[in-house]
Amino acid sequence: MISLLTATRLELIKTYSRYRTYIGFVTISILVPLIMWLVRKYGFDEMQGNTLNSLENSFVFVGSLVNGLLISYYLMTVLWVHFPFFIVLVGGDIVASESSAGTFRLWLSRPVSRFTVLTSKFLATFIYTSSIVFFLGLCSVGCGILIIGGGDLLVFDKGILILSQEEALLRFLLAYSLAVCVQMVVASLSFLFSTMSNNSVGPIIGTYAIIVVSLILSVLRIDALDGIRPYLFTSYFDVFFAPFADPIPWEEIKFNLSRLGIFIAVFYSLSLISFLRKDICT
Amino acid sequence: MNKDQIIQTINLSKKYKNRWAVTDINLDIRQGQVFGFLGPNGAGKSTTIRMLLSLIRPTRGAFRLFGCANSRNIYRRIGALIEKPDFYLYLSGYRNLKILADLTGGISNDAINEALEIVKLKGREHEKVKNYSHGMKQRLGIAQALMSNPELLILDEPTTGLDPEGIKEVRDLITDMANDLGITIFLSSHRLYEIEQVCTHMAIIDHGKMVIQGDVQGLLRDTNFFVTEVEVDNPDKAYKLLAEEEWIKKTTLSERILKVQVAGNFRPRLVDFLVSHDLKVSSIVPRTHLEDFYLSLIEQRGQI
Amino acid sequence: MYLRKSFRWNLQCRLLILLLLLTIQILAENIDPEIVIAKVQANYDLIEDYSVTARVKVDIPNLRMPRKKIKFYYKKPDKLITKTNGFAIVPKSGMFPVPTTFLSDSTEVKWTREDTLNNSKCYILECGYSFDKDTLSNFFLWINTSRWTIDKITTNESGIKGSSMIFSYVNLDGFWIPEATDLYINFKKGLPDASRPSIKYPFGFMSFGKQFEEDKLHGEVKIMFSDYKINSGLKDSFFNNQK
Numbered sequence: 009m010i011s012l013l014t015a016t017r018l019e020l021i022k023t024y025s026r027y028r029t030y031i032g033f034v035t036i037s038i039l040v041p042l043i044m045w046l047v048r049k050y051g052f053d054e055m056q057g058n059t060l061n062s063l064e065n066s067f068v069f070v071g072s073l074v075n076g077l078l079i080s081y082y083l084m085t086v087l088w089v090h091f092p093f094f095i096v097l098v099g100g101d102i103v104a105s106e107s108s109a110g111t112f113r114l115w116l117s118r119p120v121s122r123f124t125v126l127t128s129k130f131l132a133t134f135i136y137t138s139s140i141v142f143f144l145g146l147c148s149v150g151c152g153i154l155i156i157g158g159g160d161l162l163v164f165d166k167g168i169l170i171l172s173q174e175e176a177l178l179r180f181l182l183a184y185s186l187a188v189c190v191q192m193v194v195a196s197l198s199f200l201f202s203t204m205s206n207n208s209v210g211p212i213i214g215t216y217a218i219i220v221v222s223l224i225l226s227v228l229r230i231d232a233l234d235g236i237r238p239y240l241f242t243s244y245f246d247v248f249f250a251p252f253a254d255p256i257p258w259e260e261i262k263f264n265l266s267r268l269g270i271f272i273a274v275f276y277s278l279s280l281i282s283f284l285r286k287d288i289c290t
Numbered sequence: 291m292n293k294d295q296i297i298q299t300i301n302l303s304k305k306y307k308n309r310w311a312v313t314d315i316n317l318d319i320r321q322g323q324v325f326g327f328l329g330p331n332g333a334g335k336s337t338t339i340r341m342l343l344s345l346i347r348p349t350r351g352a353f354r355l356f357g358c359a360n361s362r363n364i365y366r367r368i369g370a371l372i373e374k375p376d377f378y379l380y381l382s383g384y385r386n387l388k389i390l391a392d393l394t395g396g397i398s399n400d401a402i403n404e405a406l407e408i409v410k411l412k413g414r415e416h417e418k419v420k421n422y423s424h425g426m427k428q429r430l431g432i433a434q435a436l437m438s439n440p441e442l443l444i445l446d447e448p449t450t451g452l453d454p455e456g457i458k459e460v461r462d463l464i465t466d467m468a469n470d471l472g473i474t475i476f477l478s479s480h481r482l483y484e485i486e487q488v489c490t491h492m493a494i495i496d497h498g499k500m501v502i503q504g505d506v507q508g509l510l511r512d513t514n515f516f517v518t519e520v521e522v523d524n525p526d527k528a529y530k531l532l533a534e535e536e537w538i539k540k541t542t543l544s545e546r547i548l549k550v551q552v553a554g555n556f557r558p559r560l561v562d563f564l565v566s567h568d569l570k571v572s573s574i575v576p577r578t579h580l581e582d583f584y585l586s587l588i589e590q591r592g593q594i
Numbered sequence: 595m596y597l598r599k600s601f602r603w604n605l606q607c608r609l610l611i612l613l614l615l616l617t618i619q620i621l622a623e624n625i626d627p628e629i630v631i632a633k634v635q636a637n638y639d640l641i642e643d644y645s646v647t648a649r650v651k652v653d654i655p656n657l658r659m660p661r662k663k664i665k666f667y668y669k670k671p672d673k674l675i676t677k678t679n680g681f682a683i684v685p686k687s688g689m690f691p692v693p694t695t696f697l698s699d700s701t702e703v704k705w706t707r708e709d710t711l712n713n714s715k716c717y718i719l720e721c722g723y724s725f726d727k728d729t730l731s732n733f734f735l736w737i738n739t740s741r742w743t744i745d746k747i748t749t750n751e752s753g754i755k756g757s758s759m760i761f762s763y764v765n766l767d768g769f770w771i772p773e774a775t776d777l778y779i780n781f782k783k784g785l786p787d788a789s790r791p792s793i794k795y796p797f798g799f800m801s802f803g804k805q806f807e808e809d810k811l812h813g814e815v816k817i818m819f820s821d822y823k824i825n826s827g828l829k830d831s832f833f834n835n836q837k
Contacts, residue, residue: 018389085791167788
């Protein structure tokens with residue numbers, strides 16, 4: 009039988025042959041340099057002043073904390089609400105579009121099982137998710153350093169923490185790796201909806217609705233919600249900011265990752281059950 | 291089981307909710323046969339093919355392909371075209387075939403090009419499929435079924451959407467593949483003439499049940515089903531007279547030609563009968579059309 | 595009678611001698627601060643330019659930053675360039691204990707007393723200084739009398755505990771130049787408690803209005819100097835180009 013690797017490669021060819029796959033890449037390529045250029049042109053200096061004003065009487069600041077890394081750091085907040093759109097655009101479409109186009113009939117009359125087909129699609133979704141998340145990271149950190157300039161990174165963690173550029177870059181790498189896991193939860197949820205639907209609009213809207221509602225429930229500090237918060241995947245969405253603590257809270261990262269992993273596994277399993285029972289001929 | 295048994299179904303049945311789409315279908319298709327699968331719309335032809343291709347699971351019964359049951363690897367030896375072939379519209383025809391070839395494994399680029407050559411898509415293969423006409427997509431569908439040099443070809447309505455020239459080409463292609471390459475072909479079609487022209491064997495199903503199965507010529511001969519076309523000077527009068535005779539199964543009148551369904555040994559009696567009623571017989575031609583046979587069978591089942 | 599007279603004379607003489615000695619002592623110890631400052635300043639008058647690498651280690655509550663390397667380039671009278679990879683903080687005054695860099699014309703300086711610091715005799719000068727219109731502060735310079743260097747600076751600022759700077763020196767080409775500076779500083783208000791961005795606080799959380807705990811209002815900065823290059827002939831164009 010055809011190997012999972014071959015099926016995944018073919019999935020990737022299909023995925024990266026579609027225009028919609030590049031919407032996220034193009035948007036990031038335009039928006040991120042534009043933001044960096046605006047910061048360079050109009051500044052962001054109040055950030056440093058507000059943070060360190062109590063030291064101004066005694067110290068002189070050499071260099072600036074407003075640099076490309078700082079803007080990249082704050083750009084990471086888009087990973088919660090805005091960025092998932094690029095993920096569901098592909099994840100919500102990858103199965104549903106083939107159901108509606110009828111192309112599964114051709115695929116599944118070949119020596120390939122439904123498990124292989126779905127798993128290869130899931131792996132392709134994972135690779136797409138990783139590629140676009142790392143593209144955002146590369147674009148934001150790279151453009152930040154090129155357009156605004158590099159330097160130390162000022163972050164908040166039990167006060168003010170200033171990380172050297174080398175240290176910050178390593179932590180960005182770790183942070184974006186964790187962001188892949190976060191976005192994979194989004195991807196696998198949209199993937200689940202995609203297996204249950206014959207058009208991609210439903211999965212995109214459905215996934216987004218769930219993300220927004222879950223975020224609201226995670227943010228609201230209402231005691232009555234304490235019981236359900238651990239079951240909301242959005243409660244673990246901020247794990248990619250953990251690497252910017254000192255020391256890095258590995259236990260916290262491991263805990264959040266395990267929870268995110270459970271959500272991914274559950275969504276994938278449900279997708280598999282749904283797809284194995286799916287009528288692909290209608 | 292026989293070594294040359296390519297498709298064997300045993301009480302193959304499929305139920306959708308409360309409706310049985312296919313009930314107890316028993317097919318026996320041997321190597322080298324061009325097997326026609328006939329039946330009206332909704333008879334269960336596509337459902338049977340989908341089960342054979344494992345696109346849906348049988349509710350009851352089983353099937354064997356090349357003597358094997360439940361092995362997906364067997365589909366490497368099968369080329370299939372299911373109804374309207376749906377391709378990735380955003381990819382070129384060639385890229386579509388390449389993906390399916392890689393998915394099947396063991397198909398060279400030369401084989402792809404050869405298949406494109408056969409279906410006369412060479413030169414247009416690098417255009418995106420969304421720019422293809424319906425006929426071109428259908429030919430691409432045939433190409434994808436052919437490119438793996440299959441031992442068994444399952445074709446579900448392969449000439450749908452093709453122009454007359456295309457239909458003839460596909461028909462000739464099927465005949466050539468069966469005759470020259472010895473490929474076993476399982477052909478589902480509404481075109482009775484097509485089945486009659488290219489098939490060596492056939493089965494007719496109706497309402498999900500097998501009506502008849504066997505080799506085409508034998509069936510027509512053994513069922514004692516003959517149609518005699520008669521031209522007389524007064525066809526209306528002849529029609530009325532023949533319709534009243536009990537030894538004549540059925541008479542139809544179309545474009546001044548009488549089609550009389552009567553056993554072969556009754557033909558001299560038919561001529562005598564017409565002459566005795568002062569009718570001048572200008573021609574009498576024995577014909578056995580599958581279409582007539584098929585319609586007759588379906589009608590009989592409807593009466594039951 | 596004679597004895598009583600003799601005794602009175604003797605006592606008067608003794609008192610006179612004591613008074614004389616006291617007067618001499620007072621006259622001798624009442625050092626002119628301007629002379630002291632001038633002696634310290636003389637240490638550096640022959641330095642036309644210098645460059646030095648400073649390694650700064652900051653230990654301030656709620657502020658963690660890596661050890662930083664800062665390169666300083668100075669040329670008389672007031673050309674100064676600081677270069678660092680990224681960001682660093684350095685003390686606003688007293689980084690280099692050259693009197694003219696932190697004593698303005700309006701600063702009042704007076705001699706207070708003499709003390710010992712690290713087995714060296716020091717004159718302690720009190721300087722009146724105002725940071726701004728509202729905050730009047732004074733600070734004390736501990737001048738090492740053997741090499742005429744400022745070995746310690748302590749400050750008194752209204753409302754907060756005093757801060758201090760301690761310098762240690764090395765002699766290079768006849769110049770006493772700082773080898774290390776330790777700054778012990780107290781703040782009126784500390785740096786905010788802040789947490790990283792989270793689902794609840796997408797841009798992080800800062801408690802600016804919070805009353806800070808006592809132990810969070812004290813910090814230390816240690817600076818180590820190396821790679822001195824004195825009078826290497828730094829050109830004006832170097833400073834202009836760097837701007």
